[in-house]
Amino acid sequence: MRTDFDYWQTYPLETIISLFDTLDIQWGIGGGVALDLYYGFKTRNHEDIDIIIFVKDAAEVIHLLQDFSLFKAENGILTPYTYEDKMDDSFSIWVSEEEDSPFVFEILLISTREDFWIYKRNSDIRGSTDELFLLNESNIPYIKPEIQLLYKMDGSHIRDKDIIDFEKFVPLLGADEKIWLKKQLTVQGNTYMEHKLLK
Template identity: 40%
Template structure:
């Protein structure tokens, strides 16, 4: 078990793309990098880099990645080895390193699907067709669509300062249908109100 949770030296987007382009799974960049790929420029420093994978394809990903990387389950504040053949039904977060002495290089986030629909884990009534959750850069790197990434950021227990800044930075450039989807999803998850949904409604941004 490792405890060095701040020992991050993340690899680049192009390095991630080089790794996962050889693995027969559906994947995309997530987190703050997904928003920057949408904007077409790096807007801030990123402490890590996230890769979105579908849970049902995890063993395929493990078989390829474990040849060159060590994979740890990050759950309940602990990091424990992910063992070969172990199907993770509830673990959502995997940290990846070259060896036990090297820093963390990238993070895998599992998302759930059902009947070709992605399911938002915090409010399972919010769904979207699997084929409609990723888009690509001009160079072909897939990433999570910005409205979905903003829902993950805004739907957490606490909106961090960087997430608030990301929202303010990205919102103006979203397409109308993306804006409506994010607003609707926030209202479903937070029927009693949410700062972003309220700002959208009142145009206070």
């Protein structure tokens, strides 16, 4: 088990792209870095970097990372990932080059059903798998901003930086994206952030 949650030396985007582009799967950058890709430049410092994949593609990604050290992050605990672990969207995978070296990126898993991605906390929230990611002008895939903002408002404890991101990026969304996000926040039960969209 590791407890050094802040021990990060994230890979450059170029390194991640060269690694994941060897796979014939859908994937994209997530988190605050994804919002920066949407915005067009870096808006704040990012301690880590998220890679989003579908659960159905996890085995292929794990094979790609067989020379790395992988850790299962669940309920605030980091334990070594084992191949016996069932893959689902209840945990993420932190990746480092060695057992005690800095973490270089995190893998977030999204479940699918047929051609739809499923929001992990409410299966009524879903969308086409072909419409989860966008490409920036450099062809870097990243999760759509309205979907990323929904995930940032997830859970019982919302971090200050996620609220800052929400308030910064919501005004930049198009009308359709705001309507979608407002609807899903209502389904999610987050009325506080839903009301902020009305400003």
